[in-house]
Amino acid sequence: MDIRIQKIDETGTEYIEIGCYKVDGRVQDIVRFVKSRQGSIDAVKDEQHYQLPITDIFYLEAVDDKTFIYLKKDCYETRGRLYEFESSLSDRDFARISKSVIVNLMKVSAIKPALNGRFMCVLSNGEKVIISRKYVPDIKKKLKGEE
Template sequence: MQVEIKIDPSQPEPKVVITAASMTEEVNRIVRRLSDEIPQAISGTRDGKLEVLEPEDLIRIYAASGKVFAVTGKGEYTLRLRLYELEERLSPHQFVRISNSEIIHLKKVVNFDLSFAGTIYVKLSNGTVTYVSRRYVSKIKKVLGI
């Protein structure tokens, strides 16, 4: 994707023009983000209380038993959003999906171990160990530049 900014003092307010060969998922995602259709707040419940979660506090988000959970340094929260909705709200530069049921915060990764056959072992800042599924290995390698 190319980004071009033109400063024009005669323009009363910012204007965004998207030029693309066709309507792709990436274009749709950009339009949704720019139009503010999706609220950016992420809230979770813990001990019967609803709290607003800051993206920088998230360590991992995962689905289990039909529910979605977010893990932070303060503990584990139950979310009402689905993983794909969270993926749209979170920065793709900081968060990456590692399986059909898990998203991790790249800044909270202690290390990746590539020695396992077919999968990647991930150790997170809270001591949690998880694995990149085979389906997402190439995506993770691309994100990591390997």
């Protein structure tokens, strides 16, 4: 697939156009990535499609081969993989806190100890998610602005 980047006048609206033979999984991956950079993520709940604003997301969790997005009260399923979100959300306020969870740091109200060198994020909706030991040094760096 060729990649062409064209500079446009600042008075115009920025756009991305994909020329493809058919809209397959590869194209959908690109669209999903672009949307996630723009501020929303495609997700499904009860067979209905939704655009979830990134700022509303509390955390994302991978369970088996599926990825779930948790908002204040509701849970949605998304086709994206956790490592894709880790990459696309890394320069936002999200951080990987365990093998299966990425958390929105803006939704964390406190960090508590959780036995054996682990910690626990207490979210503003009362939910708790575990920070595994492996990710503690990276979280500390991110919170201090060293990353």
